[in-house]
Every structure is written in structure tokens, then in C-alpha cells.
Amino acid sequence: MALQITVTDSPERVDAVAQIWAEATAARDGDEDVAPLELARPLIRAVLDSSSRSILLVADDGGQTIGFAAMEPWRGREDQPIAEVRYVGVSRLVWGEGVGRRLMAAVPDVLAKAGYEQAVLMVYLDNTRAVRLYEGLGWRVQGAPAPHPRSGKLEQLYVLDVVR
Numbered sequence: 001m002a003l004q005i006t007v008t009d010s011p012e013r014v015d016a017v018a019q020i021w022a023e024a025t026a027a028r029d030g031d032e033d034v035a036p037l038e039l040a041r042p043l044i045r046a047v048l049d050s051s052s053r054s055i056l057l058v059a060d061d062g063g064q065t066i067g068f069a070a071m072e073p074w075r076g077r078e079d080q081p082i083a084e085v086r087y088v089g090v091s092r093l094v095w096g097e098g099v100g101r102r103l104m105a106a107v108p109d110v111l112a113k114a115g116y117e118q119a120v121l122m123v124y125l126d127n128t129r130a131v132r133l134y135e136g137l138g139w140r141v142q143g144a145p146a147p148h149p150r151s152g153k154l155e156q157l158y159v160l161d162v163v164r
Contacts, residue, residue, distance in 0.1 A: 001097065004060045005106045014060055016065035016125060018044045020089040026129060027092055047072045047086045057085070057110055059090075059103045066091040067099045069107055074120055078117035083162075085112050086131075101132075104137055106164040117163045123155045134158050 018040035026034040047070040048054045059067035065092040074082040085107065090100045094118055111119055121129050139158040148155050 001061050001067075001094075001099075003099065003102055005103060006058060006060070007110060008056055008058055013056065013065055014044055014048065015041060017058065017068040017089070018090050020068060021087055022063065024089040028124075037101065044070055044087065050075075051078065053083075053114060054113060055110060057103065057106060059099050061094070066094050069103055071107070071119070072112065073127055080117045081115055081117040083114070083116040083119045085119055088121070097151065100133055101137070102110055104133060108160065111162040119160045121158050122148075122155045122157060124148070124151075125156055131156075147164065 014082040015037060015077075018065040019036055021044065022037070026032070028101070044056075048056055050072045054070070054072040055072070058065050058076045068088070069085055070087040071083045071085050074080065074084040088100070088104065090103070120142075121139070122160060125131065131138065137160070138158045142157045142159045144156040145156045147153065
């Protein structure tokens with residue numbers, strides 16, 4: 001695999017990322033119905049359009065987008081150097097091949113170069129692969145788990161210092 005990780009905002013990448021998010025979310029949640037691009041695209045666009053400091057980090061293999069992380073200033077704390085990793089996804093075709101690990105390992109340097117000092121993200125507690133990945137990369141639990149406002153599933157806030 002010739003994995004390349006880059007920052008981008010091209011519209012065709014946004015569509016590829018939205019499709020990965022829709023497919024990966026459906027698989028994670030055991031849902032046979034994958035959200036159509038018309039519903040998935042606005043979620044990714046909302047992150048990218050929220051701030052001039054938003055970042056779309058993509059993983060490509062031979063020109064095909066196979067993973068991403070969409071990040072923005074932490075909502076309600078835009079005046080602080082904290083980024084929120086809002087969405088992360090890896091194509092189901094390459095699950096288990098280390099794409100998520102390599103992608104998320106690149107996040108601290110990308111955020112530090114953009115002037116962020118910390119990053120936060122929310123993880124469903126029952127998403128044990130994601131929990132292991134983030135904890136293995138140095139993300140720390142902060143606070144107590146809380147139910148997601150829509151799904152009711154327990155989520156945990158994780159924090160990572162990106163300035164070392």
C-alpha cells in the first residue's frame with residue numbers, strides 16, 4: 001500500500017470522504033442502510049465551512065481516498081488553541097490494514113503546524129477498536145462518559161496534547 005496522507009479541501013475529496021463516513025458509520029452501527037451522499041456531504045461540509053482553521057486530512061492509496069479526519073476549532077472554544085476531531089473514517093475495504101493508525105498518528109503534527117495545542121474527540125465506548133487506537137496513540141480520557149444526544153449511546157471525551 002502506497003499510503004499518502006495530505007491536507008486538502010477539494011470538492012471531489014469531500015464527496016469521497018462523505019461516502020467513506022456514510023459507509024463506515026453504517027457498518028459500525030450495524031445498519032444495512034448507508035446514508036446517501038446528499039445527507040453525508042453536508043456533515044463534512046459543515047465542519048470544513050465552520051472556520052478558516054478547519055482541516056481535512058485524507059489518506060490516499062494510488063489516488064483513491066481511503067480514510068480521513070475532519071477537524072475544526074472546538075465549538076464554543078474558538079478563542080483557544082484546541083481542535084476537535086469531528087469525524088474520522090476509513091474505507092471498509094482497508095479496515096485492519098493500519099490506515100486509521102497512520103492517519104491519526106499524523107494528526108498531532110498537522111494540528112501543531114496549524115497553531116493548535118490540544119485536540120479533543122468523542123468516541124462511542126462500544127467502539128472498542130477506536131478506543132484502543134486512540135489510547136494507543138496517547139489520547140487521554142477526560143471526564144465521565146455521557147449519552148450521545150441523538151443515539152443515547154455512551155460517548156467518552158478524549159484529549160491529546162499536540163504541542164510537544
